[in-house]
Amino acid sequence: MTQRTIPVSVLLAALWGVGQGGASAADAPACDRGPWLARFQLTLEDGWRTEAAGPFYYSETKGDDAKEHNWAIIPFYSDYENPDVESSEQDILYPLFSRIRYGQQYRWQFGQLWSKAGGEEPTDTHTVRKTIYPFYFRQTAPDTNLNYVAYVPFYGHLKHRLSRDEIFFVMFPFYAETRKKDVITDNYLYPFVHVRHGDGLQGWQVWPIVGHEHKDVTTETNGFGDVTVNGGHDQSFWLFPFHLKQDNGIGTDNPEKIRASIPFYFYLRSPQRDSTTVLFPLFTWIDDRAKKYHEWQGPWPVVIFTRGAGKTTDRVWPLFSRSHNDSMESDSYGGPLYTFHRTHTELLDFRRTRVAFYLYENVVEKNLETGAEKRRVDMWPFFTWRKDFNGNEQLHVLSPVEPALPDNRGVERNWAPFWTLWRSEKNVKTGMSTASLLWNFYRSETRDGHKKVSLCFGLFRYESRQGGGTAGDTKPGRPLSTR
Numbered sequence: 001m002t003q004r005t006i007p008v009s010v011l012l013a014a015l016w017g018v019g020q021g022g023a024s025a026a027d028a029p030a031c032d033r034g035p036w037l038a039r040f041q042l043t044l045e046d047g048w049r050t051e052a053a054g055p056f057y058y059s060e061t062k063g064d065d066a067k068e069h070n071w072a073i074i075p076f077y078s079d080y081e082n083p084d085v086e087s088s089e090q091d092i093l094y095p096l097f098s099r100i101r102y103g104q105q106y107r108w109q110f111g112q113l114w115s116k117a118g119g120e121e122p123t124d125t126h127t128v129r130k131t132i133y134p135f136y137f138r139q140t141a142p143d144t145n146l147n148y149v150a151y152v153p154f155y156g157h158l159k160h161r162l163s164r165d166e167i168f169f170v171m172f173p174f175y176a177e178t179r180k181k182d183v184i185t186d187n188y189l190y191p192f193v194h195v196r197h198g199d200g201l202q203g204w205q206v207w208p209i210v211g212h213e214h215k216d217v218t219t220e221t222n223g224f225g226d227v228t229v230n231g232g233h234d235q236s237f238w239l240f241p242f243h244l245k246q247d248n249g250i251g252t253d254n255p256e257k258i259r260a261s262i263p264f265y266f267y268l269r270s271p272q273r274d275s276t277t278v279l280f281p282l283f284t285w286i287d288d289r290a291k292k293y294h295e296w297q298g299p300w301p302v303v304i305f306t307r308g309a310g311k312t313t314d315r316v317w318p319l320f321s322r323s324h325n326d327s328m329e330s331d332s333y334g335g336p337l338y339t340f341h342r343t344h345t346e347l348l349d350f351r352r353t354r355v356a357f358y359l360y361e362n363v364v365e366k367n368l369e370t371g372a373e374k375r376r377v378d379m380w381p382f383f384t385w386r387k388d389f390n391g392n393e394q395l396h397v398l399s400p401v402e403p404a405l406p407d408n409r410g411v412e413r414n415w416a417p418f419w420t421l422w423r424s425e426k427n428v429k430t431g432m433s434t435a436s437l438l439w440n441f442y443r444s445e446t447r448d449g450h451k452k453v454s455l456c457f458g459l460f461r462y463e464s465r466q467g468g469g470t471a472g473d474t475k476p477g478r479p480l481s482t483r
Contacts, residue, residue: 033458034443034454034455034458035053036053037050038440043432044394047060047061047062047068048060048061055417055439057073058071058072058074063084067084068083069081072414074414074418075094075418080413086101087100087101088100091414094410094415095410096110096111105117113133115130115131126140126142128140135152137156137158139159150167153172155169166178173191175187182199183198183201184198191207192206193205196213200216201214205237207240208239209239210239213233213235214233215233217229217232218232231249231252231255232251234246235248244262245260246258253271254270254272255270256268257269260280264279264280265277265278274287275287281300282298283297283299284298288308291308291311292309293306293311294306294308310325311323311325312325318334319333319334328341329341338355339354346368348368350365350366358380358403359379360378360380361403362378372389380403380404384399392427394423394426395424395425396420397423398419398421399420421438422435422436424436432448441457451465
């Protein structure tokens, strides 16, 4: 990484006289040539940053030993490396191509369709996955039992993919066999016909005409040696969804009975909850004894009223909606015009306010144990303002993507420098603050009562020190140079 980026910085330094006495960028990195070339100390962390050609190039190092390094040619390529945590990331025209490595694990993708990954397990550095989605899947591993290959839709065998432990298919969708834990399903003309079997389970269906499945009550021993009960069920349908019959949780403390003839009625009965719906899904009555509330819906989802210790809701959408319990609160007025969400626990208080989706958003997280507060304010597409738990602040103007994709490192590395016309940062601990307009056409820096300002490619400079003379024995506030 360093060997690839130092030549660029050294070349720029040699061309424009970076530092003092002709020193290279590595020896004396501070310089100010406006949008053409600037190198300065980071505000919120220890390290240095070089910016050149306006928004199109930057290089950044962090830490006392400058190990963490990030550089980019916007928007074509970016490279990030942090040896301390054995991680690196590379992007080309993000999000078209990206490569991520963490320890021995890695993954690269092209258009989210063609990908390769390896070292999936911490102790396994040789497992490799290759994917051309959705046509080709392949995995090779030291344990040959984990190997698989699939050519969709012709033939294939997959393991631990697509939410299944195993998948085998020939001329999909004509035939496919899947396994999830002990349940095996043979599909013919998926999803219309299948036969299923497992531990105490037998089932079949010709969807949507008729289907039936039965599972006996079974037991298993967990890792602590305790015997647990797996409830049984008996489920069937005729002319789905016009007639459904299900008995779930057989042999458990909460057996559940469901009967339905949709859209005419649907009802559920169990020791913990009763629910009845007519003209599904418009009108529903719920008595949830486990969560301690009663709810009336009609017509759903426009009108909902809930009362009880577990939840209170008043909704007449889109006019208003208010819902809360002991730990959560959710309010809205005018549909998406105004929304408010809150989560409150013993250690954390989280609040989010939105106006017109992402037009305005205010997110506040407060650590109730320490009193520290983290906050983020977005006004699309104008600005994003952040304050972390240490009180440090950042402001970026403009912000056309960040409100919809907050804390997306790919966007921040590869695109945000291009449209950020103004940025400012403030470090509460050190008292250092910086501001930049039009990619350093104007730049100011304040540190230890010492303020420096540059304008127009460094042609105009201003420097002052608190309570005394400035460099060159000039008075506070007097321009040091006009070139």
